[in-house]
Amino acid sequence: MAFGFGKKKNKATDADQAPEAVAAPTDAGAAGAAGVLRLPPGPADEAYDRALHGPLDESEITSTEGYVDLGALLVTPREGLSLRLEVEENTSRVIAVTLDLNGSSLQLQAFAASRSEKLWRDIREQIGLSVGSQGGEIEILDGTFGKEVLAKVPAQGNDGSKGFRVARFIGIDGPRWFLRGVLGGEAAMKPEAAGELEDLFRGVVVVRGETPLPPRDLLLLRLPKDAVAGPQPGAAQTLPGQGVPPQGGEQLRRGPEITAIG
Structure with missing residues (x-):
């Protein structure tokens, strides 16, 4: 399982939400004749049982053994999976983790929330406003x-x-x-390509901790203890719009690669 760092450039807007992995021509077959992408029907928010199907809270597992420990998130290793940490440039704080598998990606960010208020409905609306401000469009599915x-x-x-x-x-x-996930690459457009990353998302465990935090504050991530830095690559490559918190954020920049050990 490979690990990597990324850097986050300051002062981008949260309109930059579409990941790098999903560029496609407007007349691509995946879009259909009308140019509209649709996923198969599924449950509404209220019908999905998180406690039964995941992702899980730390209190809902009996052991952390076998997980990759990233601080606020525990993820399950898988053959062929590459894990990249995104780091805020001015603070060196890890603000997101991106899982790359079979040409698709899943970016993860975890945020504090209150006991009573749900965030996802408001965040969906914010994403729509951000995408619309740069000439894009969304569908709520x-x-x-x-x-x-x-x-x-x-x-x-x-x-x-x-x-x-x-x-x-x-x-x-x-x-x-x-917990927010952003799927990119074929997993964003083809349901049959999303299965393994969806399984990884279900298997995530969130470690909230007991520290009081305002709603929407990022939960702290960290580098796994058994990972070591590898060779520095050449010039960093800007990744358009991965890693934007619900309250706003900046673009990310790919940095040096590191490799897991142990």
């Missing part, structure tokens, strides 16, 4: 985890052709926390 947001943002390919970026946002309200 009934998906695997209840209500989801499918966002399309205009983009230009490396060859100069016009297209769009696609991101599939999923959110789960837990006990005093909120």
Whole structure:
């Protein structure tokens, strides 16, 4: 299982929400004749039983053995899985983790929440406003985890052709926390390509801790203890719009790679 660092550039808006992995031409077959991407019908927010299907709270597991410990998040290792930590440039704080598998990605961020208020409905609306402000569009869908947001943002390919970026946002309200996932690549557009990353999302354990935090504050992430830094790559590559907290955020920048040990 590989690990990597990323850096986060300051003062981008949370309109930059569509991940790098989802560029596609506007006339791509995946969009259909009408250019609208749709996921198969699924349960509404109220119908999805988080405690039964995951993600889970730390109090709902009996042991942390076998997980990759990232502080606020525990994730299950899997063959072929690459794990990249995104770091805020001016504070060196880890603010997101991105799981790369089979050409698709799942970015994870966990936030504090109150015992009574659910955040996902408001955050869906914020995503819609952000995407709309840069000429994109969203659909609110009934998906695997209840209500989801499918966002399309205009983009230009490396060859100069016009297209769009696609991101599939999923959110789960837990006990005093909120977990957001952003699927990119084929997993954002093809349900059959999303299965393994959806399983990883179900298997995430959130460690909220007892420290009082205002709602929407990021829960602290950290580098796994058994990971060591590897060689520095060349110039960092900007990743458009991964890692934006519900209250706003900045673009991320890929940094040095590190490799897991143990």
